[in-house]
Amino acid sequence: MPAEATDTYEGGLRKVARVVLLDPDDRILLLYGHEPDDPSDDWWFTPGGGVEGEETREQAAVRELAEETGITDIELGPVLWRRMCSFPFAGRRWDQDEWYYLARTTQTVTQALGLTELERRSVAGARWWTCQELTRAHETVYPTRLAELLRRLLDEGPPPGPVTLDPEIV
Numbered sequence: 001m002p003a004e005a006t007d008t009y010e011g012g013l014r015k016v017a018r019v020v021l022l023d024p025d026d027r028i029l030l031l032y033g034h035e036p037d038d039p040s041d042d043w044w045f046t047p048g049g050g051v052e053g054e055e056t057r058e059q060a061a062v063r064e065l066a067e068e069t070g071i072t073d074i075e076l077g078p079v080l081w082r083r084m085c086s087f088p089f090a091g092r093r094w095d096q097d098e099w100y101y102l103a104r105t106t107q108t109v110t111q112a113l114g115l116t117e118l119e120r121r122s123v124a125g126a127r128w129w130t131c132q133e134l135t136r137a138h139e140t141v142y143p144t145r146l147a148e149l150l151r152r153l154l155d156e157g158p159p160p161g162p163v164t165l166d167p168e169i170v
Contacts, residue, residue: 016098017061018048020080021071023108026154027128030141031068036090036121042064043140044127046100061101067114069126077102079162080153083143087170090118102158144168 021029028097034042049064051057058076066072081100086093111127112119129137131154134147145151 015051017057018046032125051086070111073107074103083165085168
């Protein structure tokens with residue numbers, strides 16, 4: 001999506017593809033975001049976003065990752081987790097069916113070149129986190145329990161099928 005594009009979500013259940021992106025050192029990439037008009041209302045989250053048109057969730061995951069991070073050299077793996085969530089953001093309620101894909105990359109430099117207007121107002125950066133750093137973090141991170149989920153993934157490998165996470169309604 002070109003940087004001039006605006007978010008077109010108008011309500012209803014939004015299909016979302018998210019990426020659990022790991023580097024060669026098993027660090028996870030998280031984006032730092034906040035309410036567009038209130039930078040003090042902030043959190044960390046995995047890259048990803050809504051499925052557009054006829055694209056598959058896999059295609060959406062790859063596209064969103066490229067738009068939000070500039071990272072295109074990835075190996076997309078299986079769906080790890082699924083989560084239903086509902087939250088207020090930018091003056092409206094977002095209801096989402098999120099699928100989290102595992103991906104690996106050696107490309108660790110990020111550059112967000114394809115953000116929508118809303119994303120430009122609400123995404124303030126990116127950071128690679130170790131599992132230990134994530135476990136000790138006091139910041140808000142979505143999905144909740146990400147540190148525990150990542151530890152299990154690193155210790156046991158991907159689950160045999162997608163794990164359904166508890167719904168999150170904020």
